[in-house]
Amino acid sequence: MSAATPVVAGKGTLGTRTMKLNIGPQHPATHGTLHLECEVDGEVIVDVIPHIGFLHTGFEKLAEYRSYNQFITLSDRLNYMSSLNNNIGFAMAVEELLGIEITPRCRVLRVIMAELGRIGDHALSIGLQAMDLGAFSIMLWTFVEREKLYDIFEAVTGGRLTTSWTRIGGLSRDVPDDFVPAVKKFVDYFPGVVDEIEKMLNRNRIFLKRTIGVGALSKQDAISHGLTGPLLRACGVAYDIRRANPYLGYEKYDFDVPTAPDGDVYSRYKVRIAELRQSLRILEQAMENIPSGPVTALDTKFALPDKFSIYNDMEALIHHFKLIMHGHGFKPQAGEIYSSTEGPNGELGWFIVSDGTRNPYRLRCRPPSFINYTAMPKMVRGQMISDLVAVMSSINVIAGELDR
Amino acid sequence: MGRGNRPVVKGDKAIRFWDIAVVIGVFAVVMQIVPLLVWAERRISALIQDRVGPNRVGPFGLFQPLADAIKLLFKEDVIPDGADRFLFVLAPALAFFPAAMTATVIPFGAPMLIGGEMLQLQVCRGNVGMMLFMALTGLSVYGIAFGGWASNNKYAMLGSLRASAQVLSYEIAMGIALVSVFMTSQSVDLNTIVADQTGTWMGFVPKWNVLKQPLAFVIFFIAAFAETNRLPFDLAECEAELVGGYHTEYSSMKFSLFFLAEYAAMFSSCCMITTLFLGGWSFPGMPAGETGKLFSLLTVAVFFTKVAVLLFFFIVVRWTLPRFRFDQLMHLGWKTLIPLGLANIAATGVAAQL
């Protein structure tokens, strides 16, 4: 026993002492690799020091040596549970830097895929939350649904987990013919799954006891920590970038920003469930009329020509060469841009500084997990070890995004 | 009541071949039911979770537990630094004995007339088998407590502390539920309790204790979950918080003994619930005083059917519910089950006076 361990109860030498307990990096509850250095008094957490950096990939630095299109592949690895949202967010930031207007078809397709990505992420998050509370089956149910989503992703992008779908100025390719029926089928089918999950958890006394009042955070704390996404909305702040600062034509869609009052684990669960339904609503509206036309901006100085014309058209091949080959590629004007989208975990921001060369001078990502994770010690202090696990899964920390 | 026409012949006879056969048989059943249970758990959980489950080793994957056992036997046996080696080795055995021994008090079927003498399908013939049951349940905590403490591991120690407090608390609730059953049946002998539950009301409703003592049944059932460390009460080993709980540091044969103990305890608990509340080996419309061999085997089949239903329920609960937090668990035990049990005793007493 180290001399530094403070005596927390009783007087003199007969008091009980706190114990240092490491949760992570190799722990079943730390999805990904996190390390929480806990000080526990019995089972009550006196303090928590989160250590991060186990999955540090340094991709902000890597971006300085890659062209903008090359970086899209890296953005997959950020929050790997919703790589589509990262792809879209990054492409939008660069398009804003370049001043490209994307085609209407591309906008709608991006909205559809972003919402599908959000559904996948939220479903998994709810499943993991249930799993950490002990209801293992629900996690596997959501995994099954995610597999169905991944089938759609695979048909559209060619990849299941790491999609690398967008390109600066458009998409890597147009969606396949059976895309609309596949998504329609999913949209029809998925509400039943949400109902099933709700049936399992909403009136489950154990689940309610384990979540209500656990890890609660006040509105002020949430705002001052800079929380975004479901965590902030669970504290009663109706802030959603899709509403506050619409992009991709989100202002045209009719959807609610769900909030919950308490800021505890239960509120986060409720918000995520409600957001699943809202995403389905957006999907239904977006599926109604997908504009026809090209998916890539016609401005070929920036946007990649499609593969068919590369093989059949001399001009397209030249453009392709000028954009792709080493030492070539477009050069944005010198300047800087901050662009943010609503990722599943919160505000996913991209700060890009261009010095007029082919690579960004500096790229900085505002990862929602990282900012949300800062409020973690405040949430769990004075709660039990079991609550720590519940809180951690309710934050939905994705290590790839946390450590970048 | 049933005490008068007790169908059991007892005497100061020396122990006979068939008695020993019953002992060995019960031991074999307990040891064989565990792999079956493990297999059933994995298949049923797969069913619940839209998976296939183990289906490669043997027909329907039935030999999967055997393969697991062989694998465990060949695993490296690690005793961590700083562990109390004696207790570390002793703990799995201590966990295994009470779990396996609980089955001794269960009457598995109607007495059988064999070789001109009555053979009871029960290992412990004494009429205070319930005391033995309570004692063994109390002892089961030692294995877990020692195992967690001797591991010199913080998760294991937290798990064992949780287990001790949990098992102790729920043992009281269990005992209180038992008292009201004894009051109804006016016996502490399991054979008499079973005999008391034969017969029917209105020709088809069996006179089971679950209908006479529904509250005691619920309390005992919940306590049985807690005593066997099953979800939603598996706080001693909850993998999401304490990694493996008390058996975090265990590997190889020692781990498999803990594993065996858990499932054996589950089987014994289900047997006990069946005997106490679901009429044991009796079934409605059963001829009284029948001692044929076939009839006896039929009652054994009836008994195991009831146990299988309970075990199925145990498994389904395990794979659908979240688990309690520790203070909530103690809250349920001390503030809900125990006062309810005490009230139930008083109510039963008053009812018996009327």
Add this chain to the structure above:
Amino acid sequence: MRYDYVGVLIYLVLAVGFVLIGMTAQRFVSKFLRTNKPSAAKLSPYECGEEPVGGTSIRFNIRFYVMALVFIVFDVEIVLLFPWARVFTELYPYYRMTLFWDMLIFVGILALGLAYIWAKGDLEWVKTFRKHLSPAEKVARTPSKKEAV
């Protein structure tokens, strides 16, 4: 009667034999088949890959001992209740009523004891639960129980 528990003894011998054989087999027979390569890292207590700070044999929270004490009281109570439950209806009416009321008073006293420790807060598993919170956090931790959207 003398042989009533012989079966249990035989059963115990079987169980002990099973464990002994298993342990021995694991220790000696499978020694030739299984790996045995201990290393310092492998033998160190598992703590998620971190070096454990501080041992496990510390003075732990007092709640566990309180619970154990309360348990003993109630367990003894149950042991006393068992024989009573067996005989309480069999005696002559006068004694029967006396015995019944006696036991009810006994249980009542213990129930009072339970009520006392309940009121005193010793049944709250974590008495120190909110001790570590600041006043603002205490307010935040009180849920309003309002339904979410």
